Amino acid sequence: MYVQIRDLTFRYKNSDEDILKNLNLDIMQGEVISVLGQSGSGKSTLLRMIAGLEKPSKGTIIIDNKIMVDRDTFLFPEERGVGMVFQDYALFPHLNVEKNIRYGLHSFSKKEQSKRLQEVLELVNLTEFAKRYPHELSGGQQQRVALARALAPKPSVLLLDEPFSNLDADLKGRIRIELGRIIRQSGITSIFVTHDQEDSRAIADRVVFLESQNHKSPLIKSL
Amino acid sequence: MRFIKVNLRFLNVWSIFSFLFVLGIIFSNLLVFTSLFQAPSENWEHIKEYLLADYIKNTLLLITFTGTFTFLIGTSLAWLISFYDFPLRNFYKLAFILPLAIPTYIGAYTYTGLLNYTGIVQSSLRNYLNYQVNPKLFDIMNIGGAVFIFTLFLLPYVYTIVSSFFQNQSSSLIETARLLGRKPLNILLTILLPLARPAIIGGVSLVVLEVLNDYGVVKYFGITTFSTAIFKSWFGMGDIDSAIRLAASLLIIVFFILTLEKMVRGRKRFDSSTSKLRPITLQKLSGYKALLAFTYSFLIFSLSFLIPILQLLYWSLITYNNVLNNKFWQLLVNSISVALVATCTIVFASVIVANFQRISGTKLSKAYAKITTFGYSIPGAVIAIGVMVLFISLDRKLFWFYNIVNPESAELVLSMSLAMLIFAYVIRFLAIGFNSVQTGFEKIGKKFFEASRTLGMTTTKTFFKIDLPMLKPALVGGFVLAFVDVLKELPLTLILRPFNFDTLATKVYQYASDEMIPEAGVPSLIIIVVSLISIFLLNKMIMKEEG
Ligand SMILES: Nc1ncnc2c1ncn2[C@@H]1O[C@H](COP(=O)(O)OP(=O)(O)OP(=O)(O)O)[C@@H](O)[C@H]1O
Ligand SMILES: [Mg+2]
Numbered sequence: 001m002y003v004q005i006r007d008l009t010f011r012y013k014n015s016d017e018d019i020l021k022n023l024n025l026d027i028m029q030g031e032v033i034s035v036l037g038q039s040g041s042g043k044s045t046l047l048r049m050i051a052g053l054e055k056p057s058k059g060t061i062i063i064d065n066k067i068m069v070d071r072d073t074f075l076f077p078e079e080r081g082v083g084m085v086f087q088d089y090a091l092f093p094h095l096n097v098e099k100n101i102r103y104g105l106h107s108f109s110k111k112e113q114s115k116r117l118q119e120v121l122e123l124v125n126l127t128e129f130a131k132r133y134p135h136e137l138s139g140g141q142q143q144r145v146a147l148a149r150a151l152a153p154k155p156s157v158l159l160l161d162e163p164f165s166n167l168d169a170d171l172k173g174r175i176r177i178e179l180g181r182i183i184r185q186s187g188i189t190s191i192f193v194t195h196d197q198e199d200s201r202a203i204a205d206r207v208v209f210l211e212s213q214n215h216k217s218p219l220i221k222s223l
Numbered sequence: 224m225r226f227i228k229v230n231l232r233f234l235n236v237w238s239i240f241s242f243l244f245v246l247g248i249i250f251s252n253l254l255v256f257t258s259l260f261q262a263p264s265e266n267w268e269h270i271k272e273y274l275l276a277d278y279i280k281n282t283l284l285l286i287t288f289t290g291t292f293t294f295l296i297g298t299s300l301a302w303l304i305s306f307y308d309f310p311l312r313n314f315y316k317l318a319f320i321l322p323l324a325i326p327t328y329i330g331a332y333t334y335t336g337l338l339n340y341t342g343i344v345q346s347s348l349r350n351y352l353n354y355q356v357n358p359k360l361f362d363i364m365n366i367g368g369a370v371f372i373f374t375l376f377l378l379p380y381v382y383t384i385v386s387s388f389f390q391n392q393s394s395s396l397i398e399t400a401r402l403l404g405r406k407p408l409n410i411l412l413t414i415l416l417p418l419a420r421p422a423i424i425g426g427v428s429l430v431v432l433e434v435l436n437d438y439g440v441v442k443y444f445g446i447t448t449f450s451t452a453i454f455k456s457w458f459g460m461g462d463i464d465s466a467i468r469l470a471a472s473l474l475i476i477v478f479f480i481l482t483l484e485k486m487v488r489g490r491k492r493f494d495s496s497t498s499k500l501r502p503i504t505l506q507k508l509s510g511y512k513a514l515l516a517f518t519y520s521f522l523i524f525s526l527s528f529l530i531p532i533l534q535l536l537y538w539s540l541i542t543y544n545n546v547l548n549n550k551f552w553q554l555l556v557n558s559i560s561v562a563l564v565a566t567c568t569i570v571f572a573s574v575i576v577a578n579f580q581r582i583s584g585t586k587l588s589k590a591y592a593k594i595t596t597f598g599y600s601i602p603g604a605v606i607a608i609g610v611m612v613l614f615i616s617l618d619r620k621l622f623w624f625y626n627i628v629n630p631e632s633a634e635l636v637l638s639m640s641l642a643m644l645i646f647a648y649v650i651r652f653l654a655i656g657f658n659s660v661q662t663g664f665e666k667i668g669k670k671f672f673e674a675s676r677t678l679g680m681t682t683t684k685t686f687f688k689i690d691l692p693m694l695k696p697a698l699v700g701g702f703v704l705a706f707v708d709v710l711k712e713l714p715l716t717l718i719l720r721p722f723n724f725d726t727l728a729t730k731v732y733q734y735a736s737d738e739m740i741p742e743a744g745v746p747s748l749i750i751i752v753v754s755l756i757s758i759f760l761l762n763k764m765i766m767k768e769e770g
């Protein structure tokens with residue numbers, strides 16, 4: 001399996017309730033997974049643990065045969081090679097589109113950088129917008145920049161936290177298709193979080209339900 | 224129809240008052256410039272030829288180095304506190320604000336006493352380690368020493384502004400940068416510093432203005448700057464004309480700095496306003512990194528607060544018997560009553576100008592607001608000169624009236640009275656009260672005002688029944704801040720106080736000048752304690768507002 005998550009458990013320091021408990025999940029290379037669940041069920045927390053932004057209290061995450069975290073290992077986010085698109089996109093406001101994308105390409109040579117930049121700009125259809133600043137872009141465009149920026153360094157896995165929550169309803173349909181195309185085209189293993197079943201069905205190969213820990217029910221159901 | 228009439232009449236009362244306050248500020252500053260058009264005195268030629276270059280050089284050295292060091296230290300502390308968790312972090316978070324309670328001149332006297340031949344450092348080295356040090360090594364009465372003092376005690380300006388900026392950032396920015404493979408120090412340089420630029424420049428500008436305002440430190444250290452030159456021309460040589468010219472030159476430097484600040488700060492505006500904020504999660508430091516952060520913080524805290532306070536406490540203990548006499552109580556009463564009168568006037572004027580601005584919202588009222596805040600940028604010595612000139616000419620104009628009241632009246636009445644000093648305080652510190660009140664009004668918004676008006680209340684009634692009670696926290700905040708600033712003010716007080724009128728601040732200055740630094744301990748501590756109390760009060764109020 002490309003991504004293996006075993007017995008993943010998490011609780012916040014100041015609380016005595018497990019947000020996630022003994023979660024197991026396997027993902028094949030190139031598969032697109034959607035995680036569905038109610039608000040507060042721990043979807044964002046799951047993504048943040050895969051990214052290395054939170055430390056699980058127990059469990060193992062292995063990506064591409066590399067241990068991200070287990071009992072004795074913890075790789076920092078900057079060492080994981082995982083891409084993530086945040087709910088608020090988190091574009092650096094003082095850098096233009098090009099510089100935002102180049103930001104993650106620091107280990108590439110100058111020539112490779114430019115090549116990769118062009119590739120991802122074309123992928124998200126924003127070639128003419130390279131010199132614009134984030135505040136000069138629409139919400140949908142900002143999202144595509146965030147996507148391009150996350151994809152540029154060729155991460156092993158792409159994580160997307162509620163990619164549609166900041167968009168207007170009438171835009172959503174179009175962008176959903178567009179996002180699906182981009183992900184398919186880049187062939188990247190992806191996990192995206194949503195609480196809208198339609199989103200899941202439209203894009204994902206497989207849908208995973210995350211249920212709130214408060215009801216003592218099975219954690220994950222596959223569709 | 225009636226509604227409009229009432230409104231207009233009322234606006235006029237507010238506007239007249241606002242106009243008067245603003246006029247005071249403009250007048251006292253414009254007067255400084257008028258003399259530039261008169262023929263200069265001989266003395267001025269001398270100053271221009273031999274001394275002016277020195278004043279400019281010293282002033283530039285002081286502001287450049289102090290600005291640089293407060294930037295480096297203040298920003299690094301803000302960064303550590305905002306993003307990392309290390310031993311005593313929560314304590315340091317507040318502790319770095321505390322040096323604000325120590326006026327720079329008190330810091331200067333304390334360190335001088337601490338480091339001079341009889342001070343604790345040199346005598347310990349002599350007595351316990353039998354080590355004769357080169358006294359030059361501990362001589363801080365020079366430009367380097369002044370930079371050291373300014374940096375330590377003005378640090379909080381940069382620290383507080385920058386850390387509150389950092390803490391308002393969405394954590395996803397930093398998390399993204401990490402996921403894109405960047406290390407913390409790299410993120411600081413590529414993301415955080417560029418974003419924080421306006422905050423940093425704002426903080427450093429405040430520091431620079433404080434340095435320009437200073438008289439107590441540079442005078443004591445024997446560094447000639449504009450402030451000391453203004454004093455010397457006026458008191459030493461009775462050369463009012465040169466004093467005014469120097470004040471005008473200093474004012475030009477201030478204008479230059481204010482313009483520069485606008486230019487570098489305002490070019491790019493990023494609004495990441497739609498970002499959903501996720502509060503910053505602190506990253507726990509461990510091992511040598513935690514130790515390093517802790518040690519650095521401890522060093523700064525010790526130098527900027529702990530050591531001077533301990534020294535002052537020690538001096539107070541050995542001198543309080545001599546210092547606390549009847550004269551001292553008079554001093555205390557003087558300080559507090561002058562500060563109270565000035566502060567009440569400030570709050571009163573702030574409310575009037577701010578309310579006028581809010582209700583009318585015209586360009587004129589906005590200009591008033593700008594001018595009101597301008598006073599705070601002007602060095603005390605300049606305001607002192609302007610106010611002095613203004614009051615003397617007022618006295619000349621009113622002499623006929625004094626004669627009617629009392630045929631034996633002297634010519635100078637107002638300019639010999641406390642009114643002049645209080646007026647100067649109001650001009651210098653109006654901005655402090657005004658900012659608080661304005662923020663208060665902004666928080667309340669206009670909806671309660673409008674609701675009350677639609678319920679049939681006049682503006683005045685609305686003001687007293689609705690606005691004023693809701694404004695109370697802002698008023699208290701403005702009052703406390705302004706009170707403390709007046710209490711520790713030195714240059715204005717020295718120039719404008721009536722003969723034989725002393726305050727805590729001038730007494731501290733006098734003790735230090737008379738080589739009686741330990742005796743300055745008690746009055747210094749009183750100023751510091753009052754400031755500390757006000758910091759805690761304000762902090763509590765802010766915490767309460769944030770819930
Ligand atoms: N810093 C924290 N301390 C304690 N509990 C927290 C903290 N942050 C989040 N939680 C709790 O953890 C749980 C999971 O949060 P998470 O953000 O992962 O939910 P989510 O499924 O992403 O919800 P949403 O759909 O609203 O984004 C929630 O019940 C939340 O209250
Ligand atoms: Mg979430």
